[in-house]
Amino acid sequence: MIRRLPCWLLLFGLGWPPAGATAACDGDGEPVRIERIAFESNEVTQRITFLRELEFGEGDLVCPRDIELARQAILDLRLFRSVTSDVATLPSGSIVVTYTVRERWYLLPIPRVDASSDADFGYGVSLFWNNIGGLNHRLSVSGVRRELEERTLDNETIIDARYDWRRFLGSRNNLSLTARNSNEAAVAGERRYEDLSTSLGIGLSRQLTRRQTGQGWSLSTSLYWQHGRNEGVEAPPDEGVLTLASVGLGYRDVHSSVYSERGISASVAVSAQVPGVSDYNQSALSGRIARYLPVGERAHQSVHLHAQGATYHGGPQGRRSDAYELGGAGNLRGYEDEFAEGDTYWYAAAEYLRPLYWDWLRGLVVLEAGQVHRANFPEREKDLMLSLGVGLRMRLTWFVDAEVEIGVAYPLLDGDGARGFFGGSS
Numbered sequence: 454m455i456r457r458l459p460c461w462l463l464l465f466g467l468g469w470p471p472a473g474a475t476a477a478c479d480g481d482g483e484p485v486r487i488e489r490i491a492f493e494s495n496e497v498t499q500r501i502t503f504l505r506e507l508e509f510g511e512g513d514l515v516c517p518r519d520i521e522l523a524r525q526a527i528l529d530l531r532l533f534r535s536v537t538s539d540v541a542t543l544p545s546g547s548i549v550v551t552y553t554v555r556e557r558w559y560l561l562p563i564p565r566v567d568a569s570s571d572a573d574f575g576y577g578v579s580l581f582w583n584n585i586g587g588l589n590h591r592l593s594v595s596g597v598r599r600e601l602e603e604r605t606l607d608n609e610t611i612i613d614a615r616y617d618w619r620r621f622l623g624s625r626n627n628l629s630l631t632a633r634n635s636n637e638a639a640v641a642g643e644r645r646y647e648d649l650s651t652s653l654g655i656g657l658s659r660q661l662t663r664r665q666t667g668q669g670w671s672l673s674t675s676l677y678w679q680h681g682r683n684e685g686v687e688a689p690p691d692e693g694v695l696t697l698a699s700v701g702l703g704y705r706d707v708h709s710s711v712y713s714e715r716g717i718s719a720s721v722a723v724s725a726q727v728p729g730v731s732d733y734n735q736s737a738l739s740g741r742i743a744r745y746l747p748v749g750e751r752a753h754q755s756v757h758l759h760a761q762g763a764t765y766h767g768g769p770q771g772r773r774s775d776a777y778e779l780g781g782a783g784n785l786r787g788y789e790d791e792f793a794e795g796d797t798y799w800y801a802a803a804e805y806l807r808p809l810y811w812d813w814l815r816g817l818v819v820l821e822a823g824q825v826h827r828a829n830f831p832e833r834e835k836d837l838m839l840s841l842g843v844g845l846r847m848r849l850t851w852f853v854d855a856e857v858e859i860g861v862a863y864p865l866l867d868g869d870g871a872r873g874f875f876g877g878s879s
Contacts, residue, residue: 478516478517478518479516481516481517481518482516482517484514484515484516485514485515485516485542485546485547485548486512486513486514486515486546486547486548487509487510487511487512487513487514487515487547487548487549487550488511488543488545488547488548488549489511489549489550490504490507490510490511490549490550490551490552491549491550491551491552492551492552492553492554493551493552493553493554494553494554494555494556495554495556495587496556497556497559497584497587498532498533498554498556498584498587498589499586499587499588501588501623502530502584502587502588502589503527503552505620505623505665505666506523506526506527506529506530506665506666507523507526508522508523508526508663509523515550520538520540520550521538523538523550523552524536524537524538524552525708526665526668527552527554528708528709528711529665529667529668529707529708529709530589530665530666531709531853531854532556532557532559532583532584532589532853533554533555533556533557534555534556534557534711534850534851535554535555535711536552536553536554536555537552537553538550538551538552538553539551539552539553556584557583557850557851557852557853558851558852559582559583559584559585559852559853560580560581560582560583561580561581561582561583561852561853561855562578562579562580562581563578563579563580563581563877564576564577564578565577565578565579565595565597575597575598575599575600576597576598577595577596577597577598578595578596578597579593579594579595579596579597580592580593580594580595581593581852581853583853584853588619588620589619589620589666590616590617590618590619591615591616591617591619592614592615592616592617593613593614593615594612594613594614594615595611595612595613595614596610596611596612596613597610597611598610598611608637608638609635609636609637609638610635610636610637611633611634611635611636612633612634612635613631613632613633614631614632614633615629615630615631615632616629616630616631617629618630619666619667620666621657625659625660625663626657626658626659626660627657627658627660627666627667628655628656628657629654629655629656629657629658629675630654630655630656631652631653631654631655631656631677632652632653632654633650633651633652634650634651634652635648635649635650636648636649637649637650639683645685645687646683646684646685646686646687646688646689647683647684647685647688648681648683649681649682649683649684650679650680650681650682650692651679651680652677652678652679652680653677653678654675654676654677654678655675655676656673656674656675656676657673657674657675658671658672658673658674658703659671659672659673667705668705668706668707669704669705669706670702670703670704671702671703671704671705672700672701672702672703673699673700673701673702673703673722674698674699674700674701675698675699676696676697676698676727677695677696677697677698677699677724678694678695678696678697679694679695679696679697680693680694680695681693681695681769692732692733692769693731693732693733693769694730694731694732695726695731695732695733695735696726696727696730696731697724697725697726697727697731697735698724698725698726698727699722699723699724699725700722700723700724701720701721701722701723702720702721702722703718703719703720703721704717704718704719704720705717705718705719706718707745710752710753711812711850712752712753712808712812712813712815712848712850713745713747713752713753713755713806714745714755715745715746715747715755716744716745717742717743717744717745718742718743719740719741719742719743720740720741720742721738721739721740722738722739722740723736723737723738723739724736724737726767732769733767733768733769733770734766734767734768735765735766735767735768736765736766736767737763737764737765737766737776738763738764739761739762739763739764740761740762740763741759741760741761741762742759742760742761743757743758743759743760744757744758744759745757746758751807751808752808752812753806753808753812753815754806754807754808755805755806756803756804756805756806757802757803757804757806758801758802758803758804759800759801759802759803759804760799760800760801760802761799761800761801762797762798762799762800763776763777763797763798764796764797765777765796765797766796775794775795775796775827776795776796777794777795777796777797777798777825778790778791778792778793778794778825779792779793779794779798779800779823779824779825779838780792780793780838781874782874782875782876783876784800784802784821784823785800785821785823785838785840785864786819786821786840786842786860786862786872786874787821787840787841787842787862787863787864787865787868787871787872788838788840788864788867788868788872789868789869789872792838792868793823793824793825793838794825794827795825795826795827796826796827797825797826797827798823798824798825798826799823799824800821800822800823801821801822801823802819802820802821802822803819803820804817804818804819805817805818805819806846809845813847813848813849813850814845814846814847815845815846815847815848816843816844816845816846817842817843817844817845817846817858817860818841818842818843819840819841819842819843819844819862820839820840820841820842821838821839821840821841821842822837822838822839822840823837823838824836824837824838836866836867837866838864838866838867838868839864839865839866840862840863840864840865840868841862841863841865842860842861842862842863842874843860843861843862844858844859844860844861844862844874845858845859845860846858854878855877855878856877856878857875857876857877858874858875858876858877859873859874859875860873860874861873861874862874
């Protein structure tokens with residue numbers, strides 16, 4: 454490991470300054486020298502957070518399109534409700550470019566009350582803190598307790614935390630730290646015991662293309678540690694320790710219009726246990742792609758296409774993996790929560806969204822399909838799942854990436870009739 458360290462340092466190095474704008478404007482006016490770049494109405498966001506999104510600096514020659522591309526790059530940070538640009542020409546012929554922003558509210562606490570028709574009930578709280586220190590860092594913390602019925606668990610308490618340090622030490626690297634603790638009251642026949650799990654993770658991603666934060670190609674790697682144990686007189690053997698290493702490749706070219714997006718994102722990742730520091734074998738391969746397409750002349754009318762899948766192998770001996778699940782408000786909305794579980798799955802969806810008078814409120818029609826397989830229990834595999842839903846999706850632009858949707862969906866294959874769904878994201 455020590456001998457390999459210099460290679461990782463080269464791969465995840467601190468990068469180099471961005472190149473200035475091109476000297477030729479290709480028919481879009483003449484290049485002009487920027488005397489000064491200013492930012493207004495940014496009460497929280499620091500100047501450096503803006504500057505690192507620009508492909509030019511003070512003293513560079515720029516074209517009109519470069520100024521507009523920079524405005525879009527700042528908007529793509531998703532930290533602002535709006536971004537406008539203004540150009541003032543000085544007597545010397547050089548210009549002053551001013552970007553004016555409307556900042557969002559960066560702290561969002563959300564009380565959680567979850568209920569379903571399966572007699573499940575949960576409560577807790579989630580906290581999202583974006584743009585920490587004005588540097589586009591993010592902290593999310595969530596704690597929830599659920600009371601469960603007709604399953605192998607009576608209740609569960611889960612605490613999650615994640616910190617994302619974007620542009621780590623001013624570079625094109627992004628650092629993430631995660632922690633999770635869960636306590637499940639498990640049931641196995643007549644046996645009752647506590648299933649406890651603690652995990653920690655560290656991830657590092659490197660932007661391979663010289664573009665704004667989160668855009669273009671990226672290479673990621675992470676290290677994940679988990680300790681599973683069981684407590685109780687009749688508890689089964691402990692799961693033990695798992696140390697998992699992963700590597701992934703991603704591409705993102707998604708641009709924000711505040712109320713909608715356009716572009717494409719895709720990723721693929723592979724993970725496997727680290728020999729010698731893991732009590733069992735485990736590996737996984739996953740991939741996903743999303744396409745956001747504006748349609749028609751109505752602003753923010755769009756079609757979203759999603760596809761994803763994964764396969765999981767190994768795990769603690771004597772335990773059914775059930776690494777993936779389909780059903781519920783997160784996917785396959787026409788089916789009950791965890792309708793299908795297994796160690797290999799695929800999922801695809803097509804969404805049509807159209808504003809209903811206000812841009813922040815859009816009507817939703819969604820067609821979803823998916824399937825889950827369980828390699829060790831083929832007789833319990835679920836058939837193809839197909840669901841059609843209609844509803845409303847509301848974008849709360851005062852906050853960062855805050856959306857709520859509500860509606861009703863019907864399973865076109867199998868299932869138990871129409872089901873309401875409600876969910877949100879941030």
